[in-house]
Amino acid sequence: MKPPYTITASILNLVVSISQKIGEASAHYLDKQSPKLRKENRIKTIQATLGIEGNSLSESQVQAIDEGKVLIGFERDQKEVQNALALYERWNEFNPVKSDSLLSAHRILMQGLVTNPGEYRNRSVGITKGKTLTHIAPPADRVPFLMNDLFDFVSNDPDPLLIKSCVFHYEFEFIHPFIDGNGRMGRFWQSVILSKSHPIFEFLPFETIIASSQTDYYLALAQSDACGQSTPFIEYMLGVLDKSLAQLLNTTNVVLSETERIEYFIFIGMKDFSRKDYQRVFKNLSTATASRDLKKGVSLQLFSTYGERNATRYRVLF
Structure with a gap:
């Protein structure tokens, strides 16, 4: 079943803008970034996506862990970074429309952080903000079927992949397929989906834009919940991708040594x-x-x- 959403004029305009920037980035070889720029962007991505979930480590601390250094007093935060580094290192192994691949990625990301990493949840969950229950996820026994429907949508629907990746991100958060790690997995998997057609997305740190606009991120999710379709979230996420690509293109103005x-x-x-x-x-x-x-x-x-x-x-x- 196709998830509900409406393609608005704002969405179409953003798709055009993003597509133009992808073409410009490819012309500047940014889909084959220098190892230095690639590493910097990956560090930014990991720090931002974990920071959204409460990880306290800075970019310099994430880089230190990437270099094999041990930080004293940050055991869980450090483990989250180590797992994320391992996950992004294996990027090309993942098939964006296969459940087994998604579960494998979750296993790497959450190893040592949850009891059963790499398994869909087996109990009901609700999402709270403070003391307020903001979302009740679908029953656990529906998760495998809902995820397979979502993979089928990404594989076969004729709408642009840019739009479908945003729909996947929203629906993934709505389904909430895992006990923990859903936020960072949803962001990672949208990048995996996009990178299969546009390799530049493997190194596009759009999570930094989300991290700087978390209120808008959660508001877009809540608005989509309220109206019963992912349209508000699609508009928000396409805006994020557009801004992130613009920032990346600005790196072409950097003078290289x-x-x-x-x-x-x-x-x-x-x-x-x-x-x-x-x-x-x-x-x-x-x-x-x-x-x-x-x-x-x-x-x-x-x-x-x-x-x-x-x-x-x-x-x-x-």
Whole structure:
């Protein structure tokens, strides 16, 4: 069954805006970010999505854990970060429309934090804000059927994937399939859904926008609950994606260092190239600066050379 929602003019306008930004990002190679930028965005994503759920650790502390450091006095928060790092590291293993894949992801994310990670809940749950009961989730015995219907919708409905990913996110929170971890799983899974068609979403830290507008996030969920369809939440989430893509595109204005340019060039996968090939990637780079970069790459034993003068070519050594 198709979940209820209405495609409004606001939703259509946001889909157009996001689609344009995806195209622009791809043109700037942001779907193949440098390892440095990729790591920074992943740290931001994990800190923000866990922070929404009450984790107290900062970006610098999350980065320290990623580097193998141990923080004293933050056992549960640290475990949440370690699990999230392990989950995002295995991103490409997950099929966005398979229940077994979702359960596997939950098992990684919540290992050591709940009694039965990777299993749908087997009892009724309600969501409270303070002392007020704001939502009663569907009965536990309905969860597997509701989730399979939701996967079927994502797989087969003809509406744009951008819209369907937002519908999935809302319906996932409504169903509340797990005892704990639903918020961070819902955000993660929307990214997984989107990344299969648009790889840039694997490293888009849209959770930072949600973290800075949590009141609006929960209000959009509540409004959708109240009207019986996910339209308000779709509008909110598409706005989040649009803002996050705009922020990501602004990183193209950042001046990269010599080493960062070399690292980025190696990452995009060109194994045998000329100086002109290098300059096609860094369009505003002068010939002299490009030559210095390549000389640096050779001195670091990252590149080898063959040919002479203007015919010199370079090979990546690993």
